[in-house]
Amino acid sequence: MSANEQTDVVVVGLGPGGEHVAGTLAEAGLDVVGVEAELVGGECPYWACVPSKMMVRAGSLLAEAGRVPALAGEAVVTPDWARVAGRIRDEATDGWNDQVAADRFTAKGGRLVRGTGRLAGPHRVTVGDRTFEARRGVVLATGTRPRIPPVPGLEGTPYWTNRDAMAAEELPASMVVLGGGAIGVELAQVFARFTCAVTVVEGQDRLLSQEEPEAGELAAQVLRADGATVLTGTRARQVSHDGREFTVRLEGEEQLLRADRLLVATGRVADLSPLAVHTVGLDPAAGAVPTDGHMRAGEGLWAVGDITGRGAFTHVSMYQAEIAVRDILGRPGPAADYRALPRVTFTDPEIGAVGLTERRAQEQGLRVRTSVVRVASSTRGWIHGPGNEGFIKLVEDADRGVLIGATSAGPMGGEVLYGLNVAVHAEIPVDRLQHMIYTYPTFHRTIEAALGALR
Numbered sequence: 001m002s003a004n005e006q007t008d009v010v011v012v013g014l015g016p017g018g019e020h021v022a023g024t025l026a027e028a029g030l031d032v033v034g035v036e037a038e039l040v041g042g043e044c045p046y047w048a049c050v051p052s053k054m055m056v057r058a059g060s061l062l063a064e065a066g067r068v069p070a071l072a073g074e075a076v077v078t079p080d081w082a083r084v085a086g087r088i089r090d091e092a093t094d095g096w097n098d099q100v101a102a103d104r105f106t107a108k109g110g111r112l113v114r115g116t117g118r119l120a121g122p123h124r125v126t127v128g129d130r131t132f133e134a135r136r137g138v139v140l141a142t143g144t145r146p147r148i149p150p151v152p153g154l155e156g157t158p159y160w161t162n163r164d165a166m167a168a169e170e171l172p173a174s175m176v177v178l179g180g181g182a183i184g185v186e187l188a189q190v191f192a193r194f195t196c197a198v199t200v201v202e203g204q205d206r207l208l209s210q211e212e213p214e215a216g217e218l219a220a221q222v223l224r225a226d227g228a229t230v231l232t233g234t235r236a237r238q239v240s241h242d243g244r245e246f247t248v249r250l251e252g253e254e255q256l257l258r259a260d261r262l263l264v265a266t267g268r269v270a271d272l273s274p275l276a277v278h279t280v281g282l283d284p285a286a287g288a289v290p291t292d293g294h295m296r297a298g299e300g301l302w303a304v305g306d307i308t309g310r311g312a313f314t315h316v317s318m319y320q321a322e323i324a325v326r327d328i329l330g331r332p333g334p335a336a337d338y339r340a341l342p343r344v345t346f347t348d349p350e351i352g353a354v355g356l357t358e359r360r361a362q363e364q365g366l367r368v369r370t371s372v373v374r375v376a377s378s379t380r381g382w383i384h385g386p387g388n389e390g391f392i393k394l395v396e397d398a399d400r401g402v403l404i405g406a407t408s409a410g411p412m413g414g415e416v417l418y419g420l421n422v423a424v425h426a427e428i429p430v431d432r433l434q435h436m437i438y439t440y441p442t443f444h445r446t447i448e449a450a451l452g453a454l455r
């Protein structure tokens with residue numbers, strides 16, 4: 001057996017979180033081994049954020065063209081999925097080839113080791129028959145995989161996950177989407193706009209069930225307007241595939257759904273057991289690796305990204321990566337703070353949110369004041385016309401007089417969210433926000449109206 005190889009830090013998993021930690025530490029002069037089982041860059045650039053947002057951009061263009069007759073004349077558009085698939089293949093993913101990303105890491109001085117990493121006790125990682133001993137420690141950044149619900153018949157069928165959807169060269173004529181969370185609603189809208197007959201099946205009583213009820217209602221409204229069928233409060237009871245099409249039997253419904261494809265978008269799980277986390281005293285059955293505010297998960301052990309269970313978003317993984325880097329380098333800096341965690345579902349209209357929902361705030365025993373103002377009631381919303389669906393919802397901690405949560409849905413809702421993100425993060429008193437100047441006529445002026453409507 002070969003001798004253990006010495007290094008300063010081993011980073012297991014080079015998605016957005018791991019790549020940022022590994023690259024920054026290598027640039028800082030540490031000897032860093034980055035272990036990656038698939039593609040350097042992880043889920044986000046190849047099978048998630050980037051290709052899905054290219055799809056969204058294309059679907060939104062089609063929808064905008066559809067609004068031309070109401071406002072500007074005539075427009076005839078012919079959806080062509082080949083353009084979208086080609087852009088994803090050639091521009092976004094380089095044919096699912098990570099050479100550029102791998103070179104980016106090694107150019108910073110990092111050592112790339114391809115293979116599956118496993119912990120072998122504190123400070124130690126094995127990859128195949130090699131064992132690395134990390135003087136400073138190990139960073140876990142292995143992300144998540146799709147959660148496949150235990151629906152009878154599902155296993156063994158050629159169902160799609162996000163990976164198949166992102167690589168699709170052709171769209172099916174019909175599709176059932178299991179799960180009406182972020183992935184389900186974004187992709188359902190895109191596929192519907194490219195003329196696929198989509199049915200979304202969501203187990204909770206509304207779409208985007210972790211967000212405000214108004215957000216779920218809006219998502220259902222716009223999906224239906226795009227021709228999709230939205231079924232909430234029901235789950236798949238049985239799935240089968242006859243070699244040609246899927247049949248889905250729903251709980252409590254007689255009606256059978258038939259479709260060419262079935263997309264499973266029912267959440268993600270962190271798989272801790274193959275990482276052998278028990279060798280460092282962590283529970284392999286846990287859903288996430290618990291970390292402190294400096295991303296420490298044990299002595300000489302850090303974790304960043306989806307694996308920490310603090311919000312499965314690229315911006316969270318990179319935020320945490322920066323904190324872990326500081327800690328490993330012994331530099332001072334604030335601990336992780338998730339009070340103002342922003343997220344945007346890139347439907348059209350975009351549905352952005354930050355901080356707590358009204359319900360979450362009440363569950364924490366806070367006394368809240370809230371308001372909801374429709375974007376269409378603002379001057380800019382009215383000028384915009386078709387496509388102006390959306391609202392601003394504010395959640396104020398009534399005792400402290402600061403915003404603790406907000407939703408910004410509407411045209412560019414994710415961009416409008418930024419001001420609310422700052423307000424929640426910096427705890428700017430509502431009284432001060434009510435007395436600043438809001439540009440006329442912008443979408444974000446709806447925030448001023450919502451501040452005035454807090455009750």
Ligand SMILES: Cc1cc2nc3c(=O)[nH]c(=O)nc-3n(C[C@H](O)[C@H](O)[C@H](O)COP(=O)(O)OP(=O)(O)OC[C@H]3O[C@@H](n4cnc5c(N)ncnc54)[C@H](O)[C@@H]3O)c2cc1C
Pocket residue numbers: 012013014015016017018035036037038039040041042043044047048049050052053115116117118141142143144162183274275304305306307311312313314315316317346
């Ligand atoms: C369809 C879709 C759309 C999304 N859209 C957005 C969006 O618009 N905005 C947003 O913020 N987030 C979005 N997300 C979420 C985002 O992709 C994730 O939050 C982000 O990729 C997490 O980064 P990570 O570094 O934690 O892990 P990942 O990106 O999952 O990377 C983990 C890496 O670790 C590797 N790995 C795993 N196990 C091992 C092992 N044992 N040894 C070596 N390597 C290993 C994997 O191969 C992978 O490369 C989306 C997700 C999906 C599925």
Ligand SMILES: NC(=O)c1ccc[n+]([C@@H]2O[C@H](COP(=O)([O-])OP(=O)(O)OC[C@H]3O[C@@H](n4cnc5c(N)ncnc54)[C@H](O)[C@@H]3O)[C@@H](O)[C@H]2O)c1
Pocket residue numbers: 149178179180181182183184186201202203204207208209234235236265266267268311312313343344345346
């Ligand atoms: N724009 C973005 O930032 C973006 C986009 C896509 C994904 N993501 C990230 O990826 C994560 C995973 O996305 P996701 O949409 O798979 O998960 P999700 O957790 O957001 O939503 C999953 C949905 O599936 C439902 N569900 C679960 N089991 C079901 C069943 N058996 N039948 C019917 N419905 C069922 C849940 O009630 C939930 O609403 C998200 O939580 C998010 O963090 C982010």
